[in-house]
Amino acid sequence: MTPEEISAHQARYEGEVARQWAQGPSDGAHDLGHLRRVWRAANLIAMDEENVDNRVLLAACFFHDLVNVPKDSVLRRSASRLSAEAACTFLREDGFDPTKVHLVAHAIEAHSFSAGIAAETIEAKILQDADRLEALGAIGIARMFHVAGSMGGGLFDPADPMAQHRPLDDRQFALDHIQTKLQHLAAKMHTATGRAMANERTDWMLSFRTRLLAEIK
Amino acid sequence: MTPEEISAHQARYEGEVARQWAQGPSDGAHDLGHLRRVWRAANLIAMDEENVDNRVLLAACFFHDLVNVPKDSVLRRSASRLSAEAACTFLREDGFDPTKVHLVAHAIEAHSFSAGIAAETIEAKILQDADRLEALGAIGIARMFHVAGSMGGGLFDPADPMAQHRPLDDRQFALDHIQTKLQHLAAKMHTATGRAMANERTDWMLSFRTRLLAEIK
Numbered sequence: 101m102t103p104e105e106i107s108a109h110q111a112r113y114e115g116e117v118a119r120q121w122a123q124g125p126s127d128g129a130h131d132l133g134h135l136r137r138v139w140r141a142a143n144l145i146a147m148d149e150e151n152v153d154n155r156v157l158l159a160a161c162f163f164h165d166l167v168n169v170p171k172d173s174v175l176r177r178s179a180s181r182l183s184a185e186a187a188c189t190f191l192r193e194d195g196f197d198p199t200k201v202h203l204v205a206h207a208i209e210a211h212s213f214s215a216g217i218a219a220e221t222i223e224a225k226i227l228q229d230a231d232r233l234e235a236l237g238a239i240g241i242a243r244m245f246h247v248a249g250s251m252g253g254g255l256f257d258p259a260d261p262m263a264q265h266r267p268l269d270d271r272q273f274a275l276d277h278i279q280t281k282l283q284h285l286a287a288k289m290h291t292a293t294g295r296a297m298a299n300e301r302t303d304w305m306l307s308f309r310t311r312l313l314a315e316i317k
Numbered sequence: 318m319t320p321e322e323i324s325a326h327q328a329r330y331e332g333e334v335a336r337q338w339a340q341g342p343s344d345g346a347h348d349l350g351h352l353r354r355v356w357r358a359a360n361l362i363a364m365d366e367e368n369v370d371n372r373v374l375l376a377a378c379f380f381h382d383l384v385n386v387p388k389d390s391v392l393r394r395s396a397s398r399l400s401a402e403a404a405c406t407f408l409r410e411d412g413f414d415p416t417k418v419h420l421v422a423h424a425i426e427a428h429s430f431s432a433g434i435a436a437e438t439i440e441a442k443i444l445q446d447a448d449r450l451e452a453l454g455a456i457g458i459a460r461m462f463h464v465a466g467s468m469g470g471g472l473f474d475p476a477d478p479m480a481q482h483r484p485l486d487d488r489q490f491a492l493d494h495i496q497t498k499l500q501h502l503a504a505k506m507h508t509a510t511g512r513a514m515a516n517e518r519t520d521w522m523l524s525f526r527t528r529l530l531a532e533i534k
Contacts, residue, residue, distance in 0.1 A: 133475020137533055238529035242462045242472050246491070249466025255459050258350020274463070304528065311521065312455035316354055 101154055109155070110139070113162035116190050124168050134234060135162050141230035141297070148293045149222055156200055156223045160207035163187035164227060172251055180212040213281075219290060229294030232285050237301030240282060241308055248274035261313055278309055318371055326372070327356070330379035333407050341385050351451060352379050358447035358514070365510045366439055373417055373440045377424035380404035381444060389468055397429040430498075436507060446511030449502050454518030457499060458525055465491035478530055495526055 101109070114132055139161040146152045167182035169175045175182075184205040191201050207224040210217040211231050219225045234240065245255065256275035260266055263276055270277035282305060286298035318326070331349055356378040363369045384399035386392045392399075401422040408418050424441035427434040428448050436442045451457065462472065473492035477483055480493055487494035499522060503515035 131471065131475055133473075133533065136475065237532050238525055239472075239532045241458070242491070242529060245459045245462035246466035246472055249463035250469070252467070254348065255456075255463055256350075258348055258353065274459070301532075308455055308525075312459060315454050315456045315518075316350065 101158075106154075106158065109158055110162065112194065113159065117162060117166060120166055120186065121168060135165070137234060137239075138164070138227070138230045141233050141294075142226050144297075145226050145229055145291050145293045149226065149291060152222050152226065153200065153203065155197070156203045156207065156221075157226060159187065159191060159196065159204045160211075160223055160227045161230065163190070163204070164208045164211050164231065166208075171247060177214050180209050180215045180217075184208040225290035226294070229289050229291050229298070232289065233294065233297055233301060235282055235285060236298055237304055238308075240301065240305060244277050244282070245274050248277075256312075256316070258316070261316060275309065275312070278305060318375075323371075323375065326375055327379065329411065330376065334379060334383060337383055337403065338385060352382070354451060354456075355381070355444070355447045358450050358511075359443050361514075362443050362446055362508050362510045366443065366508060369439050369443065370417065370420065372414070373420045373424065373438075374443060376404065376408060376413065376421045377428075377440055377444045378447065380407070380421070381425045381428050381448065383425075388464065394431050397426050397432045397434075401425040442507035443511070446506050446508050446515070449506065450511065450514055450518060452499055452502060453515055454521055455525075457518065457522060461494050461499070462491050465494075473529075473533070475533070478533060492526065492529070495522060 114135070117132065117135065139158065142157055142161050146154070146157060163186070164180070164183060166186045167179055169179035169182070187208055188201050188205050191204060192198065196204070203221055203223060206217075206221060207219070207227045209215060210219040210224045211228045219228050235243065247253075248255065251271075253271055254273055257263065257266070257273045261273075261275060263269075263273075263279065268276045268280050270280045283302060286295060286302045289295035289298045331352070334349065334352065356375065359374055359378050363371070363374060380400060380403070381397070382400060383403045384396055386396035386399070404425055405418050405422050408421060409415065413421070420438055420440060423434075423438060424436070424444045426432060427436040427441045428445045436445050452460065464470075465472065468488075470488055471490055474480065474483070474490045478490075478492060480486075480490075480496065485493045485497050487497045500519060503512060503519045506512035506515045
């Protein structure tokens with residue numbers, strides 16, 4: 101694709117996302133900025149990979165959160181499947197290569213950890229890596245506490261912020277989320293570039309945690 | 318006061334705070350941990366100051382958020398006055414020196430920026446400095462995004478995160494709060510120790526902002 105073609109597809113995809121999001125519940129952590137950052141990171145990662153279909157990757161990046169299900173909803177596990185279905189419906193109407201729509205669907209379905217579907221194509225692996233980067237680094241910290249605020253959870257356990265004498269509980273204490281999930285993400289990255297970026301962001305995130313613990317000790 | 322006396326007063330004050338908070342709306346950013354950290358920072362600051370009444374400071378620290386008013390309520394500006402009144406009622410019953418209750422009330426009333434009351438006593442100055450430290454550093458960043466999540470605000474403006482081409486709006490974009498308020502707090506500190514701690518935390522906070530902007534650019 102030429103840069104002009106990418107821009108044209110992106111503008112149309114963003115328009116569709118905005119239209120569908122306007123009909124459902126919104127949350128401050130998912131917005132067009134998130135989609136653009138995932139697409140940018142996916143591009144960086146794709147440069148070091150072979151046989152990447154950029155049209156598939158572009159559509160997967162912009163539609164991976166098309167159906168927004170609140171984190172505390174029982175439908176949460178179905179969000180990526182619902183997003184894949186809604187994306188396919190749009191793409192078929194939009195003239196997307198019908199022999200490749202299923203590749204977009206697979207990347208979207210597999211991107212979410214909670215869906216329990218292994219990423220089997222390079223586009224699915226790149227999308228998952230790029231999306232996971234948003235959970236790490238300074239943006240990951242910002243989103244982690246924002247989600248806690250929106251769901252009524254606390255910052256950390258003032259009596260035991262490191263969870264040395266209690267089970268981890270990241271619903272109740274946002275800071276626990278680093279230990280339950282975020283610090284393990286880098287090891288699950290599929291691509292070399294994604295893993296390098298994840299390692300750097302994980303190191304910074306752990307330094308944030310160390311600093312926070314020192315401030316509140 | 319001996320350490321044992323401090324512990325005894327603190328336990329009684331915490332019990333009263335927990336009792337009153339259980340009756341009203343709660344938020345994840347204000348909890349007993351916040352009160353204890355403010356008291357700890359106040360103690361650090363007080364070591365370098367003269368003529369500090371520790372009994373007044375202890376009561377002011379633990380009761381400064383006694384009446385919790387949501388940030389988006391029209392009563393928000395009255396929260397510190399309501400907290401001061403509730404604290405006085407309790408302290409008179411609790412055998413607090415009746416000639417010094419007004420000193421606790423002044424420290425509580427003056428601690429909040431939005432109340433518009435100048436801190437005139439050393440205890441009021443120390444409480445305000447100690448409370449402001451909680452808005453800076455890693456704890457300040459955590460609270461800033463948590464508040465945004467709980468109030469339905471966004472993380473930042475994806476189109477213009479540095480607010481170069483729009484007015485600052487920290488209701489809509491949490492990151493703007495650094496520019497509208499947090500980066501100016503250190504210059505408003507009353508005490509030398511408080512200012513030194515605030516400067517260090519402000520420097521770290523600005524490095525967080527620089528990193529976040531680089532990640533999302």
